[in-house]
Structure formats: structure tokens, C-alpha cells
Amino acid sequence: MIEVAQLRKEYGDLVAVGGVSFTAETGAIFGLLGPNGAGKTTTIGCISGLLEPTAGTVRVRGHDVVREGTRAKASLGVVPQEIALYEDLSAGENVRFWGQAYGLGGSKLRARMTDVLEITGLLDRADDRVDQFSGGMKRRLNFACGIVHEPQVLLLDEPTVGVDPQSRVRLLDLVREQANQGVCVLYTTHYMEEAQSMCDRLAIIDHGHIIAQGSLEELQAQMGERDLVRVSGSFDENDLRRVFSRDEDVEVVTVDDAQATLSVRQASSKLPTLLAALTRADSEVRDITVSQPSLESLFIKLTGKELRE
Amino acid sequence: MRFLLATVVKDLIRRRRDPIALLLWTGIPLAIGGLIFLAFGGDDAGPSGRLLVADQDHTVLSALLTGAYQQGPLAEIIEVEVVELEEGHERIDAGEASGLLIIPEGFSAAVLESEPFEISLVRNPAQRIVPGIIEESLSLVVESTFYLQRLFGEPLDVIVGTQPDDANVVPDSTVASVSVAFDQIVDRTRPYLFPPVIELETTSPGGDEEGFDFARLFFPSMLFMALLFMAQGLSEDIWRERSQGTLRRVIATPQRVATFLVGKLLAGAMLMLVVIGLGLIAGRWVFGIELHGLPMALVWTTFAGMMLLAMMVLVQLFASSERTGNILTGAAIFPLAMLGGSFFPFEAMPDWLASVGRYTPNGWALTKLNQVFAGELPALDLLQSIAAVALVIVVFVWLSMRRIRGRFAHS
């Protein structure tokens, strides 16, 4: 279990994480979804004891990471966003070293080495040097090194970035497997689909703040029955806002010269009225798309911007 | 404890995969040592020659250049004779000398203003080794004159009495070239070292007592030069630990950073132990140098090497980038080696310089090593010195650890 309370991390004037609180439960995957620079890695860094929080507390299985660092770290497994491996050692030697770093030894270590190399599909490459590996293989080995000591709490920082589709599927299965075995998994990503399919609970983070939190259903409920309608063409912002100001079913999320994003209740049946209103607002409509409520539409609704920028 | 061992093993395995670097660090001092041994080790049958110098510059600097051949090791093989240019050409054509060095007018001014300038060396085509040694030592002397000018520009100006504008600016590029200077020396001397060594051995079998004394004089310096190179080379690895992300991963484990650092130092020390051990064996039994207290010498030199490594690691940690770190440590080696008796032994240095040099870490350790070799260092003194070295290492590790936890691991 990870308990993060009012966590804050500043770099000089820059607030990388500004008062984040959440709890990740045992046997489940807790997702931290947010765009690049949102503060995900910084949060993970504070939990893993790599960074010292400016304020707030982090507890791992009840142990405060600042005051009882060694005990907190002992139950943690970390799979960093940047691959952290010895390029000039073999896959097996890497796994062995990181196992030893968590106090494993002897036959137990040997058994675990075989296990993790096996499940990551690297057993037949165990004696090959890491600098001969592909990106996907390195990612899998990076993961193997993070779980060799059977941690009860696992921190995964964007583990699928830059991975080939095959390795990706394999990695995601492995993560699910860990949670099923009772591990508390914290999973950060900027891929909405990944968060949606993988995580039991989620926090959406932007500019160092959590802007929404809950289970997938709870988050989708926040979005309401509303669909997201993206219109491209040319618009006058004031006219557009005026036209829809009285309509309860339509909310203008963003507008600029060439694009407008609207949050609309039951958009499919409202499209004709919508188009009529747009014409009244002197808009020119070139293209219109309707999407069902999703994490992405929630993100857009909450922040007024797309997740992938 | 188990993690300490794991770190040592891990680093030793990694080192074994990079034998070229190991060869390089130990090969450079060996090559330089070989050159000097070549110069000293032989008896009358060894190389010797006459260098004619036509000095048209007539300044302190040109005299300094000529003087380099009249001192220390080179004086033993090269006899310098100052001549007029005409006469010099005539005599070299007649094959009466190994080389003719021509220092044209304006040399001194050009050096002080860091302008490109040519001095020429006419080699006797009939000879091979001695002109080679002259040529190589010449470029070494010219280079060091150049560096001296860059590093101590002002005092040098005072001596010579001119006043260039930008003498005490030390640009980055200069510092960088200091660190590569040794490589160049070795590169250049290689052709003269290897094949001729064999030729020479056939002409001067055995070697006499005198030869052994010279080797004995240079031998400890060579060991320390190897240690300095190793310390610098090994210290770079801390940047690799950082760029590979492994340093951060270590911090996320329940282990102490200090354990990890000490493990790295121990791995380095073990390599030094092997290199020094082989060096001692070679010195004692291959070259027949009279050395006492070999086990003590081995222990002491290894501790000293570990201290140098800890020092270099600390310098790396306080540098702003890997490049800067390597330039800083590279630039530190040059004066340390020169001053600390690791290039030319203290006995071959002016007294005042030697007495300063004995206060450098390597110079201090070298002095003790010489006492061990001479059988003059009491066991208690050695133990105290080892304790002092251990204490220094502890302080360096503590500072390094703070630096790593503070800033080094993050940005």
C-alpha cells in the first residue's frame, strides 16, 4: 500500500508536484495519467526515496520513506522510466546484481533469476551483453530487474514507452500478473488507452496537481452523459459562446479560430440543432467529430487541452 | 557486506570486458619507463650521440630548450655542442653527429605569444635510435615549454622580460591538450621503443651495475605514474553509472550509497594491486632491480592508489559535466606526476622542487615507497601511514556520498 499525502516537490521556483494525495491499494493497479511534464516521474522519485519531498508525506506499507527510508525501500520494486542497466554486463549479471542489492543470494537468487528472465522472455539471451539488446528487450530486462526480489509494492514509470507492440503486450500482461499476485502497483503513463485498460483506480495529473481521481466508472460518471464534439472550421469565440450560453445541454470547452470543442449531452440526436446554432454564430463548419465519454474527453473537459500535445 | 562484494565483483567483470583501457593505463608508464630504461639500462654499447645546436635566438628560452638535453636522463645519452649554423650543416653532412637542432631567431617571442613557430631538426640519416630519441624528447620539451607558458605565463614573462597581452588566459582547449599529451608522447615513442629494444639487447647483454641503479631510481616513479593513469581512468566510471541510470537505481535500493562507492574503490584497488604486483615481480626478477619489502610495498602502493582514485572520483563528482570532469582530472595528473616525482624521480629534480613535490599525495606516497624499498621504513610508521591514508579515503567517500545524494544523481 502506498499513501501519498499533500506531496509537494519544488525545484527552485518551479513547482513540479504541488500537493498531491492518493492511496494505492494492495493487489490493484493504481494509474497516474498525465501528459509529459505533469509531475509523474517526480512523484515516483519521491516515493522511491530518490528525491526528498519539499513537503508532505509518503508511506510505503506504513513506513515513512524519509524517516524509515531503508525499510520503505526494502519492499519497493522500481522500474524507472529511463532504462537503468549496466550495458557492459549480460542480462543475467544485471538481474543478479540488482537482486543482490535487495539482499538476495544463493539458491534463492538463482531461482529468481531464472524466473524473471523466463517470464520476460530473455532466458535464452541471459548471457548476452545488454548493449546488444533491442529497445524492447532492454525494457523487459529493466522490468525484470525491478521485480527480481518479489517486491510487495511496484513502481512502474511509463514502462511501455518506445517498446515494440509485442513486447508491450507482454509487459502489460506481466504487470497485470503482478497485481493479481497481490502486489500494489503504481503505474504512470501518458497513454489514455493504457490507463483505461490497465488501471483499477486512476488519478489524472496535470501541472503537478491531481485534477480527478477515482475508479474508471467514477471518472466516466464525472464526464456525465456528455459526448465530446470537435468542430473544425472558422469561428468567432464571442458569438459562439453567446449562442450556446442559454443551452443547458451544450458547454463550450475550448474555442480558437480554427477549432472548437464542445461538451454535449446526447450529441448524436442534437447534431442538427447544433449545426443550426453554429450557423447562427456565423461559423463555418468544415468537419465535425463526436466521441463517446472517455478519459480523454474528461481530460479535455478538465484542462481544456488534449492529452497528447 | 554482501552488497559490497557484489559491487566489487560487478565492477571487476565490467573492467575485464574493457582490456584496452587497462592496457592503455599501464602501457603508457611502461612505454615511458622502457624509453628511460633504454636510455639508462645499457652500458657503453647503449645509444649515445652528439647533438649540434645552432641557437640563433640567444634567449633564456632557447637556452632552456638546449639545456634540457644537458640534464637528467638525456644528458647520459646526448652530448650537446653549440655550433654556428654553417659548421653544423657541414658536420651533419659529414656524419659527425646524430642531429642538428636549429633554433631560429624569434623563437622566444613566438612561444610567449603562443604563435606557431618552427624549429628544425636535421637528422643524421645513417642513425636511427638516437635521432629518434632527440626528436621525440624535443617535441616533449617543446610541448612542456608551451604548457609552462600557458600555465605560468606571468612568471615566465618576468623571467624573459617581455609582456604579451593575454598570457594568463588558460583556454579550455589548452587544458584539454594537456590531458592528451601523454598519449601523444607514447604514440610517438613507440616506433623507437619496441623493435630497437630487441636490437639493443643483443648488443648489450646483461647490463652492468650502473644500469640497475638507474632503473632502480625510475622504477617507483613508473609505478606511481601507472597509478595516476589508472585512478583517472577508473574515476570516469562514476559518470557512466550516472548516465546509465544505475546510480539512481542504487539509491532506490535499501543499500547505502557509501557501500556502493567503497565497492567501486575496492574494485579499482584490486586492479591496482594486480598491476603493481606484476610490476614488482617484473622489476625484481625480470629487470633484477634490488628491492626490499615487496609485500609491504605492494600493500602500501595499493592503499596509496586507492586514495588517488578516491580523490579523482571526488573531482569528477564536483565537475559540472563528464567532459569537464575528464579535463579536470586529466589536467591534475600532469602537474601531479611532474611535481610528485612520478615522471622524473625526485633525485633528478632540483632540490627545492623536490621538497615541494613531496607534499603532493603521490609524492608523499612515493617517498614512503622508496623507504620501503630501501628497507628503511619501520613497520609502525607504515601502519600509521596506512591509517592516515584510510582516514583520507573515508573523508573522500563521505564527501562523495554527500555530493551524490545532493545533486550529482539528479539533474
Ligand SMILES: Nc1ncnc2c1ncn2[C@@H]1O[C@H](COP(=O)(O)OP(=O)(O)O)[C@@H](O)[C@H]1O
Ligand atoms: N531535476 C530537475 N530540475 C528542475 N526541474 C525538473 C527536474 N526534474 C523534473 N523537473 C520539472 O518538473 C516537472 C515535472 O517533471 P516530471 O516529473 O519528469 O514529469 P513527467 O514524468 O510527468 O513527464 C517538469 O516541468 C520538469 O521540467
Ligand SMILES: [Mg+2]
Ligand atoms: Mg516521466
